Amino acid sequence: MSPFPNVDPIPLPAPVWLFKALHVVTLALHFCAVELLLGGLLVATWLSLRGGPLRLNAASSLARRLPIVMTYVINLGVPPLLFAQVLYGRALYTSSVLIGAWWFAVIPLLMACYWLIYRFNAATERGRSAWWLGALAWLIAGAIARIYSTNMTLMIRPEVWQGMYAASALGAQFPPHDPTLAPRWLFMLSGGLVFAGLWMVWLAGRKQIEADVRGFLSSRGGWLALAGVGAQLAAAHFVFHNQPENVRAGLAANAFYLFAGFGWFGAAALIALTGAWAGLKKPTAPAAGWLAAALGLVAALSFATFRDGLRDVTLLAKGYDVWQRTVVTNWGVVVLFLGLFVAGLVTLGWLISVMLRAKPVSEKVA
Ligand code: HEM
Numbered sequence: 001m002s003p004f005p006n007v008d009p010i011p012l013p014a015p016v017w018l019f020k021a022l023h024v025v026t027l028a029l030h031f032c033a034v035e036l037l038l039g040g041l042l043v044a045t046w047l048s049l050r051g052g053p054l055r056l057n058a059a060s061s062l063a064r065r066l067p068i069v070m071t072y073v074i075n076l077g078v079p080p081l082l083f084a085q086v087l088y089g090r091a092l093y094t095s096s097v098l099i100g101a102w103w104f105a106v107i108p109l110l111m112a113c114y115w116l117i118y119r120f121n122a123a124t125e126r127g128r129s130a131w132w133l134g135a136l137a138w139l140i141a142g143a144i145a146r147i148y149s150t151n152m153t154l155m156i157r158p159e160v161w162q163g164m165y166a167a168s169a170l171g172a173q174f175p176p177h178d179p180t181l182a183p184r185w186l187f188m189l190s191g192g193l194v195f196a197g198l199w200m201v202w203l204a205g206r207k208q209i210e211a212d213v214r215g216f217l218s219s220r221g222g223w224l225a226l227a228g229v230g231a232q233l234a235a236a237h238f239v240f241h242n243q244p245e246n247v248r249a250g251l252a253a254n255a256f257y258l259f260a261g262f263g264w265f266g267a268a269a270l271i272a273l274t275g276a277w278a279g280l281k282k283p284t285a286p287a288a289g290w291l292a293a294a295l296g297l298v299a300a301l302s303f304a305t306f307r308d309g310l311r312d313v314t315l316l317a318k319g320y321d322v323w324q325r326t327v328v329t330n331w332g333v334v335v336l337f338l339g340l341f342v343a344g345l346v347t348l349g350w351l352i353s354v355m356l357r358a359k360p361v362s363e364k365v366a
Contacts, residue, residue: 003158004090004320011326012086014334020308020322022341023083028304030080031191032296033072038141038189039196040066041117043224045134048124056366057213058220060124061203062196063134064363066117074110087322088155091315095154098164100171102147109147113140127366142189149185153178156314183238190231191303194271197225198296201278202289208360214284222278225292229272236264243310250313257309263302271295 012019040062047059084092096103116137123130154160154175164175200221204214240248251257274292277283312322 002319003161005094007090007325011328013328013330014337015327015329016087016323016325018334019083019087023080023087024301024304024308026076026083027080027308028297028300030073030076031188031300031304032195033069033076034145034188035191035195035296035300036069036199037066037073037192038138038145039192039194039228040069040199041120041134041138041141042192043196043200044120044124045131045138048120048129048134049131051129053366054213054216056124056127056129057210057364058200058217059129060121060127060365061206061209061213061217061363062199063117063121063124066121067114070114070117088311088315088320091155091158091320092151094158094161095151098161098171099147099151099154099173099175102172102174103151106144106147109140109144113137113144116140125365145188146185149181149188150175152311153181153184156311156318158318158320179242180239183235183242187232187235187239190228190235193228194225194232194268194299195228195296197221197223197228197275198271198292200224201274201283201292204278204282204284205286205289206360208363210362210364211284215282218282218284218288219279221292222275222280222282225275226272226279229268229275233268243314244317246317247310247313250317251306251309254309254313257306257313260302260305260309264299264306267295267299267302271299 044059044062044066047055047062116133120130120133120137123133157175157178160176164173167173198221200217203209204218204221206214209217243251251261271292274288274295278288278292315322
């Protein structure tokens, strides 16, 4: 008997490839925001702990942007959640129910993390060190990431569902040990270092930040991105090599996923080079920051694609073929949706451009 619940009799209103494309793109954007949050919080906390005017100013330049980053984490998390439910609902709903208490806990944890970020920012804006607030917010964000990684690995392990439910239907238990979980979570945490480094190089191009702080952000950010790439490569090694043999072979046999995997390696190598260059040369030109941002986006897109392949290959081996769905495309709705989606992205771009063109106000705090 298949461990997956029956498929919904209502057909998909758009082709599977379209849902998958939208899923990967929006998830990559969510990952960018998550990495900025995890890494930015950690760096701002560390700088705040070390203290001194230069570091407190650098901490504040990150902390004052964290509440905005959090809005993107949440808002860019919703679309991939919807697409994931459409494509993988039978697996994702099951795993979410099995760890239901933890899954629900994300909401209060998120609220606590958000509140602490506001408090942390308010303190650093007054030139005070409030590293404990930042540290607590980071621990909570890390715990949320752990719950996500737990759910996303449990959803591709149908073989343990029955046993878990038989043991307890409360939803408060953790799944049995999975060797891929810890590396997968660490991959996301170490990605935070990479993205925080790239973000610091980007901030170095902002005129409202004092000149000495910009040089500091640029060089420290560059070295951090370089170190982060090293840590992430180690985590990636363990994520891949802890996969079962058939999953590794399936990924290697698929040209598209292979391309995405090598795309990520290429982006990581370029980030490492850019990081070393920024570390040595301390660039404060906006162009350096935009280069860093573009590399981060390519890394997130290629990683999200490869991760998608990992899930599909794993699920296929267990009898779940995401492409096997009845599709009755409602083209009118699809065109309307795509039109609104593009309009939304253009509006977002325009809002960001207005923000960037606004007259800078000095961010000096201490
Ligand atoms: C502080 C808040 C958050 C953090 C730290 C966070 C972190 C993460 C991490 C680490 C993953 C990858 C897990 C893995 O595959 O191992 C992930 C995936 C995901 N997150 Fe977030 N997340 C946050 C908030 C949210 C919110 C609020 C939403 C939705 C409203 C969301 C939606 C998603 C979705 C849909 C996925 C994966 C979907 C898929 O596998 O197809 N996240 N998140």
